[in-house]
Amino acid sequence: MLKIFIIILPLFVVFEYVQRRGVLDWLGGQLGGNFHAQRFKKDSIFPLLAGLCFGIGYEAGMLLDETRLERIEGKPTFLVAVYLGICHVVFEDTLLFVAIGASGLLLLIPRLVAASKVVYLLGFLPSQFYAKIRG
Amino acid sequence: MNVSYKTTGPTSFCLTEFVPAGFRRGLITFGMLSKIMVPVFVVVYLLKQTPFFDQIASFFRPYMGILGRPGDVALAMVVGSLVNLYSAIAVLAPLELSWQLTVASIFLGVFHSHLMEGAIMYKMKTRFLTIALLRLAVGFLLTWGMKLSLL
Numbered sequence: 566m567l568k569i570f571i572i573i574l575p576l577f578v579v580f581e582y583v584q585r586r587g588v589l590d591w592l593g594g595q596l597g598g599n600f601h602a603q604r605f606k607k608d609s610i611f612p613l614l615a616g617l618c619f620g621i622g623y624e625a626g627m628l629l630d631e632t633r634l635e636r637i638e639g640k641p642t643f644l645v646a647v648y649l650g651i652c653h654v655v656f657e658d659t660l661l662f663v664a665i666g667a668s669g670l671l672l673l674i675p676r677l678v679a680a681s682k683v684v685y686l687l688g689f690l691p692s693q694f695y696a697k698i699r700g
Numbered sequence: 701m702n703v704s705y706k707t708t709g710p711t712s713f714c715l716t717e718f719v720p721a722g723f724r725r726g727l728i729t730f731g732m733l734s735k736i737m738v739p740v741f742v743v744v745y746l747l748k749q750t751p752f753f754d755q756i757a758s759f760f761r762p763y764m765g766i767l768g769r770p771g772d773v774a775l776a777m778v779v780g781s782l783v784n785l786y787s788a789i790a791v792l793a794p795l796e797l798s799w800q801l802t803v804a805s806i807f808l809g810v811f812h813s814h815l816m817e818g819a820i821m822y823k824m825k826t827r828f829l830t831i832a833l834l835r836l837a838v839g840f841l842l843t844w845g846m847k848l849s850l851l
Contacts, residue, residue: 569733574726581722625820626729646826650817650835651810661785662805665793671802672809675842679810683838 573626580611580627616649640692644684652680736819744783744815753779770797773804780808782815799850806846810839 612627628642655673663669747753757775764771772795780788788808792801814832821828 569737570730573730573733574723577726577729578719578722581718581725585718625824626733628824629732630725630729642824643826646821646824646831647834650821650831651838658785658809661789662801662809665789665801667802667805671846672806675806675846676809679838679842683834 576615576627577630580615583611613645613648616645616653617655644687647687648680648684651683652676732823733820736823737816740816740819748783748787753782769800769804770795773797773800776804777808780812782813784813784816785809788812803843803846803850807839807843810842811835 757778761771761774776788776791818828
């Protein structure tokens, strides 16, 4: 828990700055092709990157905060949750398995590809569907 | 510039403005997270003292052959998918697998720590069961594909 506390405070300070600066608009444009930014909505990109690097706890924390402030709603939250469900903490997890002798690239690339494809396919479902399944 | 920020008034880039604001959001979020994570930590710790995980593993052991893995991996998969990857690796490390290790770990990489992550997802108000099923399906697909390509 201490580790989470130490990571989450600076993360939120950076997040705050990045949101105020409007970096997310720029980042959303840059990553548009890869992360399907149109479906993810720009405010969910930073939580997504945090989740990819640090873990689902931090990412979920940022999404919790975003949903608390009502900036992002059902569909982007669900899509980000699916993406990160399949593919998160990619560096630490992969290194753990490489440490006991698995092949790193074979673990990393299929996960990234699978997550992108699943989210891409789910993105075709209409927003009303997401309003329904929102718990 | 897009000023979509709507909680603390006008947008400011001053250090004394955004640092405390970010800290406050971080603290609120940390509070929300600890309300979920601490109880789950306690439950997982208590379950580890009982033979609960061994029993689930012995149920799944005969089916491991379908995915091209020896039966011993069952315990690692059950512990990994419920508790976390560290405990799964503690089980996997002494087994001396070769290519099967990569196959087992791609499944674990996609499908793991569901007690903790399910609780977090529940708090996020997304359907954690839907996501868990999706992850299971993707995990099996990847495992199956990797088994075919590595064999």
